[in-house]
Amino acid sequence: MKAKYRLAVLIFTGGLLNLSGCAQLSIEPWVKPYERQNLADPIMQTNRHPIANMHVAHVYEARESSRGSEGTGGGGCGCN
Amino acid sequence: MKELVFVCMFLYLCACSTSQAAVLEADRADVLYHSYDGGGMKIDGPAVLLRKKATESFALSAYYYVDTISSASVDVLSTASPYTEERHEIQLGIEYLHNKTVMAFSVRQSDEDDYLAKSLNFNVSHDTFGDLTNLSLGFAFSDNDIKRNGDVLFQEQSQQFRIRAGINQILTKNLSINLDFEGVADEGYLNNPYRTVRYLDASIPSGVGYQSEVYPNTRNSFTTKLSASYYLPYRAAIFLHYRYFTDSWQIDASDIELSYRHPIAKSVELEFKIRYYQQTQASFYSDLFSHQDAQNFMARDKELSDFDDLTIGFGVTYLIPPKYSISDWRSEVSLQWDHITFNYNNFRDPTAEGGVGEEPLYGFSADVIRAFVSVYF
Numbered sequence: 001m002k003a004k005y006r007l008a009v010l011i012f013t014g015g016l017l018n019l020s021g022c023a024q025l026s027i028e029p030w031v032k033p034y035e036r037q038n039l040a041d042p043i044m045q046t047n048r049h050p051i052a053n054m055h056v057a058h059v060y061e062a063r064e065s066s067r068g069s070e071g072t073g074g075g076g077c078g079c080n
Numbered sequence: 081m082k083e084l085v086f087v088c089m090f091l092y093l094c095a096c097s098t099s100q101a102a103v104l105e106a107d108r109a110d111v112l113y114h115s116y117d118g119g120g121m122k123i124d125g126p127a128v129l130l131r132k133k134a135t136e137s138f139a140l141s142a143y144y145y146v147d148t149i150s151s152a153s154v155d156v157l158s159t160a161s162p163y164t165e166e167r168h169e170i171q172l173g174i175e176y177l178h179n180k181t182v183m184a185f186s187v188r189q190s191d192e193d194d195y196l197a198k199s200l201n202f203n204v205s206h207d208t209f210g211d212l213t214n215l216s217l218g219f220a221f222s223d224n225d226i227k228r229n230g231d232v233l234f235q236e237q238s239q240q241f242r243i244r245a246g247i248n249q250i251l252t253k254n255l256s257i258n259l260d261f262e263g264v265a266d267e268g269y270l271n272n273p274y275r276t277v278r279y280l281d282a283s284i285p286s287g288v289g290y291q292s293e294v295y296p297n298t299r300n301s302f303t304t305k306l307s308a309s310y311y312l313p314y315r316a317a318i319f320l321h322y323r324y325f326t327d328s329w330q331i332d333a334s335d336i337e338l339s340y341r342h343p344i345a346k347s348v349e350l351e352f353k354i355r356y357y358q359q360t361q362a363s364f365y366s367d368l369f370s371h372q373d374a375q376n377f378m379a380r381d382k383e384l385s386d387f388d389d390l391t392i393g394f395g396v397t398y399l400i401p402p403k404y405s406i407s408d409w410r411s412e413v414s415l416q417w418d419h420i421t422f423n424y425n426n427f428r429d430p431t432a433e434g435g436v437g438e439e440p441l442y443g444f445s446a447d448v449i450r451a452f453v454s455v456y457f
Contacts, residue, residue: 035253039254055127055450065384068262069244069262069304
C-alpha cells in the first residue's frame, strides 16, 4: 500500500515537473484557443448536472467500499 | 511532507504561467427530487443547489439535501426491525478567482439521529500551458459523532482526512483526459454500530449466534481515476472513466463507466450510461465465522464482501423554450433513471431457506431516479 502510494506520488510529481519543463522550453500549446469550440460545447461538460452527480456519488459511496476521486469535491458519505 | 511537495509544485506552476483571466462558472439554481428503491430500502427526498457570483472574482454556493430512509434491508431483517430516519445535509461554499487560479472552500454538515458529520473542504485549481492543462489540489477533513439509537450511553467518534490531486489535459481539439488521485485516511470508530457478524453455535437451537462487528480503528485508501471525454463529429459526446481503489483492509476495487450524450435538435439531450464495479472482500470479512470471537476484527457487512454491480442508466434533458422561461433565463428539466444490479459472491441471505451457511447467495436490484430543474441566471 505504502509502496503504491509513494509510486503514485512520484509519478504525479514527475508529471508536474515535466509539464513545468515543457512550459519553460517554450513548447507551444498545440490546440489553439480558437480550436476549442468543440471542447467548450455544453454537451462535453462532465459536470453538466452537478446536483445529479452529487447524488450519483452518494448512492455509490453508501453501497460500495470504494471512495475517492468521485469528481464532486465531496468529503465522505456522512452516514451509516 | 508529501503535501508540501504538492503545494510547492503547484505554486511554482502558478508563478510560471502567463496571465490571462479565466472565468467562474455560470450562476445557476437546481432543484432535484431523488429516489432510490431496492433491496428493501426506499430513500427519497429533495435537494437544492444554488451558486451565484457576487463579483467576477467571488462566487457563493449553497447545497441542501434530504434523505428520507425507510429500511427493511436484509441486514435489518436478519437481526433487527425495519426503521425509518432522515438525513439532512447542508454545504456552504465560496470560490475566489485570481487570474487563472480558482480557490474553493466549503463547509458541510450531515445530520441524522445517530450520526453527525462536519467537514471542511478546500480545493485549488489552476490553468496553465496555454490553458491546455488544468492542475488541481484538494484537502478535506471530517469529524464524525456516531451514536446508536436506543442506547444513550453509546457515543463514538471518527475523523477522516482526504488529499486529492488532479490534472486535466486537452490532447486534441476533440479530446481531453483527466487523471485524479485521492488518498483517504480514517481513524476512530469505523463500525456500523448496528451490524453483527454470525457464527456457528451448536449450543442454541438455530445453530447460529450473533455478535457485534469489530473493525480496525484505522483505514487508509488510495484511488486513481482516469477519464477521457471525446467530441464526436456529429455533435455528440462520449465519456470513459476508469477508477482503481485499494485500501489497508485489503479491499481492491475497480469500476469502469462508459456514457454517451446525444442532442436531438436544439432542445433535447439524451444520455446513456453503463457502469461496472467489482471489489474483493476485506481481510476480516466472513459470511459465517466458525465460533464466537473467532478473530480480532470481524465484519459481515455486505459492503465489505466480494461483490460486483452493474448500472444501466438513461437520462433526458429538455431545454425549455425562452418564451416559457422566467426572465428569459435559460432553463432545463431533466430526468435520469439508473438500474443497478448487485451480485454478492460470499454474502448469503440469512432470511432464506437452506440451512446455516448453505443459504443462496444474496443479490438485489435497485432503481434510482433523479428529476430536476436547472435555471441559469
